[in-house]
Amino acid sequence: MASHRKPRTRIIQSAATKRGALGVTTAALAAVSLLTQSAQAAPDDGKPSLSEVKKKVDELYQQAESSTQKYNAAKEKTDAQRAEADKSLDEAAERTAELNEARRTLGNYATAQYRSGGMSETATLLLTEDPQQFFQQSHVLDRMSGRQKEAVSDFEKQQKAADRERRAATKELTALTSAQKELKKNKQEVQGKLAEARKLLSELTAEQKARLAAAEKRKQEAARKAAERAEAEREKDSGGGSPGSNASQAEKVIGFAKEQLGKPYVWGATGPSSFDCSGLTMGAWKEAGVSLPRTTWDQVEVGTKVSKSQMQPGDLIFFYDDISHVGIYVGNGQMIHAPKPGAEVRYESIDTMPFHSANRPG
DSSP states (O other): OGGGSOOHHHHHHHHHHHHHHHHHHHHHHHHHHHHHHHHHSOOTTOOOOHHHHHHHHHHHHHHHHHHHHHHHHHHHHHHHHHHHHHHHHHHHHHHHHHHHHHHHHHHHHHHHHHHTSSOOHHHHHHHOSOHHHHHHTSOHHHHSOHHHHHHHHHHHHHHHHHHHHHHHHHHHHHHHHHHHHHHHHHHHHHHHHHHHHHHHHHTSOHHHHHHHHHHHHHHHHHHHHHHHHHHHHHHHHHTTSOOOHHHHHHHHHHHHHHHTTTOBBOTTOBSSSOBOHHHHHHHHHHHTTOOOOSSHHHHTTSSEEEOGGGOOTTOEEEETTTTOEEEEEEETTEEEEOOSTTOBSEEEEGGGSOEEEEEEOO
16 A cells, blocks of 8 residues: 555645645736736826827817807808998098088188188188077078088088998997907917817927828728719719709709819818818808808708708718707718818718708808
8 A cells, every 4th residue: 555655745745836836827817907907008208198199189170160260250250240340431431521521612712701701600610619509699500602502511520421331330340350369269269279279289209100100091092082982973873964954053062062072171261272171161051052151050041951861862860969060961970071171172981070950051
């Protein structure tokens, strides 16, 4: 029996070996766990990840787009106010000229009477601060000729009109100054958001920038191919014949938009070399004979509302709760739009941004 027993020493060594192997396995598992946690955790340098940067930049661009619409509205208001101010200034200048002419006519009468002897009542009228009071305190009008009376009446009329036009011009200039301040504020908001976005992008590594650009390129290529398939389907459905008036109008809209592909997004721009989102849609529908207002907030009120499922090529599609972006639907879930600073007019999926509504301006 003794010959079948393992020596005690060998048993102890075997147990120790197993414990050692178990310890190594446990240590290895712990190391793998730590590596996995490290991979999932934020970088040690505290910098945001590529996805975090992209999300933040997209948010800033959307905020800048909203500020751009405010800028566009303020610019329209400023331009209109400037036109009103110029008109009032012109009218005030015209009235002043007529007042001066009436004053010269009275002056001629006063000069003639002075030469005939004494200080004329007409000259006294010209020098008085309150002509109406002068008339009330004398019977000058009873002793004036018909032509003199007419000259005095015209002088009073032109004096009142000139005062009225001067007050109107002052009011319009004050409104213009206010509009210009609002425009400047909106411009600073846009520039501030864009500067923040540029700063975040500039802090990315070369490898991260390359990955971001590659992802954008893949997305654009997929959208372009989907839009081309939609166009091929439209041509097939039309059978090569002459399309109806609505279809023809939509083709003009899409045709214009396609001609702008590759042109840069510039906030506040309406073409022909660059566009912002509402500038592009305004130009496209103008090509089809429809005049759209300048901002997305006004464009969304034009035409007939359509559901997302009922959209047709040429329809306007609006995004975000604040309706700060708009594109032109081209079919197959794709649109042409002017997306954001640093990008060009391009095809993109309508699911890239949160849908708000759609309409058909025609």
